[in-house]
Amino acid sequence: MAVQLSQIIGANVYQASDAPRYVKGNTALLVICGVCLILYPMTYFFYRNVNTRRDQKWDAMGPKERSEYLRTTKDEGNKRLDFRFAT
Numbered sequence: 636m637a638v639q640l641s642q643i644i645g646a647n648v649y650q651a652s653d654a655p656r657y658v659k660g661n662t663a664l665l666v667i668c669g670v671c672l673i674l675y676p677m678t679y680f681f682y683r684n685v686n687t688r689r690d691q692k693w694d695a696m697g698p699k700e701r702s703e704y705l706r707t708t709k710d711e712g713n714k715r716l717d718f719r720f721a722t
Contacts, residue, residue, distance in 0.1 A: 679722060
């Protein structure tokens, strides 16, 4: 599916009306690269911040509160306080 998706994108980025230098197509690809260069670090810091806030909540609990939370929580998956995102 990824190959098919890239072929669709490639067919729409490089169009015959933009030939031979493909200024619009290359500009579009540079904009996409620029957005990714901004988006990736922002995502990293967002998930680091989420982990930090969860650590603060988890560390504020005592051992009894933690076991009570683990026993009674209805949070599932990445919503749980004991779940950490890989950064």
